[in-house]
Amino acid sequence: MNLDMSVRFGSLELKNPVVTASGTFASGREFADFVDLQRLGAIVTKGVSLEPWAGNASPRIAETASGMLNSIGLQNPGVEAFIAKDLAWLSEHAPRLPVIVNVSGHSANEYASVIERLERESSVAAYEVNISCPNVDAGGMVFGTSCLGAAEVTAACRKLTTRPLIVKLTPNVTDIVEIARSVEAAGADGVSLINTLLGMSIDAATRRPRLARVVGGLSGPAIKPVALRMVWQVSSALEIPVLGMGGIMTGEDAVEFLLAGATAVAVGTASFVDPTATMRVIDGIAEYCHANNIERVSDLSGALIES
């Protein structure tokens, strides 16, 4: 049986549904020793801002039960350095890999300025707009926790590009469906969820927080049930496709997200644990399909049996 692994994410054609979660895969170069980058459905880059950002003080991570907290703070060299180094490297070493650039900003204008600059680069396939980072004081989650803010950033970016615009949502809200609806109405072509859950860790022996910034974003298997629930809720309510993520470690985890309604999935923290995790997830999805007589991976999306 021939298995068709390809999926259509809006107007994006992906050869399989597995992409990288922003911030866990840098811009691919660090993983080139371990994986064939061009086997990925797409790469989603580390967040890029207009100017260089220094990120937060250390310690920036803390391990938790079945997960980890991070407060990196979107450290990045700015869009010009990203284009000169990362985008150029990807064009040379993985020319057939679709590149989805994750975009960050402190204000709607800053997000727009990053996209304006990247519009001049032909190797960008799509944008993922990060309105959900819990680790910065201005921008990030500030936009993603209100319908108005989420719509404002989405609309500002939408005006500047005809490329697919995916908006990454935070789970740290009362009702993620209403935020998702507002970015859909503002012109988003897709949504990705979930970003990390705001959390905290304390060292009782020293009475100190384990993160320098005290709070950070929880990721890994610990958050998978929350992520699945939100993907299911949002994909049921929206017309636009959902990129699902949150604790995917195996092909079976990925299949669960597809069944919940995701069109594609992102592998994040798993890449820290096993640099070949993305490849294992691709292979695991294929094995599931063979074992269950699924001919097209896209048939799995939303195929949850709820009766």
Add this chain to the structure above:
Amino acid sequence: MCEQADTPASRPALERVRVLGNERIAPGVGILTLHAPRCASEVRPGQFVHLRVAEGRDFILRRPFSVHRAQDGALEILYQVLGSGTRAISLLEREQVLDLVGPLGRGWSAPAGLAHALIVTGGLGAAPLGMLAEELAAAGVAVTVAMGAPTQERLVARGLYEAVARRVVLATDDGSAGERGFVTAPVQRLLAEGSFDQMYVCGPEVMQRLVAGMAKEASVPCQVSLERLMACGIGACLSCVVSTRDGLKRACVEGPVFNAEDVLWDSSEVPPKH
């Protein structure tokens, strides 16, 4: 001889490895020996491996360990039980299989014409300097070692250093071996009397900072090996950054060995307990 700083490092790989031995050598301190032929043949002094001991446990991240020695396809790793990961390592038994990513990071480098090196260790800081001491001695470099630890039995790898070094000076907190006190006092005296053309330091960060200051005072180039919490170990997550004169550097890729004069010491840095 040690690689020069501009020599491209060997490429890391994911390798299934087998436990050859796991022995307690001091209270809370063990030596893990792994059959890891690829990594053992590629690793350079001061590099590290990222060990996965988490399978089937409620913690998930790998644990970074410097390589103490590598020979005949085997890697030796010195560890101190401090947290969940090192506790799991202390329970590994012969023939158990796990995986590692390595070799990783930038190790020690030796300047051309190096004649006399001073190695300074504090506690488990003796681990990442073992291979270096052996290679330097084999290349005809005179090696002097200053070792510090809380007690005599915690002077780990003392035998290795005594076998290859021209001179080994000891300091313990309780005076059970060598002089009583911190290793910084004998280092100060050695610098006053000796003519060293390179220093290599690893131990608690406060000790490294103090010794780096003495090295600068004495105009001796000094390299330090810094420990940071890290998730990926390959340069992607940006957890393990070190402040340097040239901006933030990743300990896992641009380190863990740094030129001491490049490091902007941050006294608030908390040592990882993994």
